[in-house]
Amino acid sequence: MTRLSRRRLLGQAASALALAATPLRAASPALDIVATTGMIADAARNIGGDLVVVRALMGPGVDPHSYRQTRSDIVALTRADLVLWHGLYLEAQLEEMLLKFSRRGTAVAVGEGVPRRLLIAHDEYEGRFDPHVWMVPALWTHVLHAVRDALADLAPEHADTFAANADAYLARIARLDDYAQGVLSTVPAPSRVLMTAHDAFGYFGRAYGFEVIGVQGISTESEAGLNRIRTLATLLAERDIRAVFVETSVSDRNMRALVEGAAAKGHTVTIGGALFSDAMGTPGSYEGSYIGMIDHNVTTIAAALGGQVPSRGMDGLLQAGL
Incomplete structure (x- = not known):
């Protein structure tokens, strides 16, 4: 077989593989999102809609203050298109690892989106703040904005969809806050x-x-x-x-x-x-x-x-x- 024939065969094989792969990508366009807490995962699902598949590392009854990553967590974090974590020293045992992902540009600490003037300073540790901002829906809206923006940065072609989903979800959060008040x-x-x-x-x-x-x-x-x-x-x-x-x-x-x-x-x-x-x-x-x-x-x-x-x-x- 000549060198030219071999090249043609290789080219045809590559084209066939590309065509075969195309339907798989089209059928599964969802972004792979990993969130540390259930609250953040819930926000990502509501704002991302059908465009995301979300996994929460910490399930019901799990204490995020003391949670330590498993081997499967590390695999999920490494493979994710985006990692959404809280910050404010909530995930104390995971912070060093999560900061590395943040420096690589694949993770965002969405809890840090709450303005500092609204945070309660920690009594014992200078420069640390109470991380439990989700307890008040009006405060949680800042986190929802951060989730929306992180998803839009990851997939700007879907930014309008994320914004519309976020607006609809924020309206429900406002009603929740009215009920609580x-x-x-x-x-x-x-x-x-x-x-x-x-x-x-x-x-x-x-x-x-x-x-x-x-x-x-x-x-x-x-x-x-x-x-x-x-x-x-x-x-x-x-x-x-x-x-x-x-x-x-x-x-x-x-x-x-x-x-x-x-x-x-x-x-x-x-x-x-x-x-x-x-x-x-x-x-x-x-x-x-x-x-x-x-x-x-x-x-x-x-x-x-x-x-x-x-x-x-x-x-x-x-x-x-x-």
């Missing part, structure tokens, strides 16, 4: 004390006028000592606080100890419910969405502390067509 305002002022496992509700308290007391600090890495439990049990009794809350991603051991400590002082305290703090609910459930997560928290808190809540919260109103 209205329901939480019905809680009697003396009862607006929210005691939880760790300081995940600082932004919530600031936005809705609640005093927030966390048994642990902003990070779940800190352990509450016996003296802390005793002090808070005394506070519960002295201020006649009748409900405390556990969190789905944090052990309830300290909260159970608080209830027992208050009982020893002759004061009855109940568990007002389980709140979603650092992770959403089961995928596919209402609480497995960001809107469902916040609706659940707002409705549970208001109901336990004497507020007036509609049946089934905002979800019930939506199903009633209101």
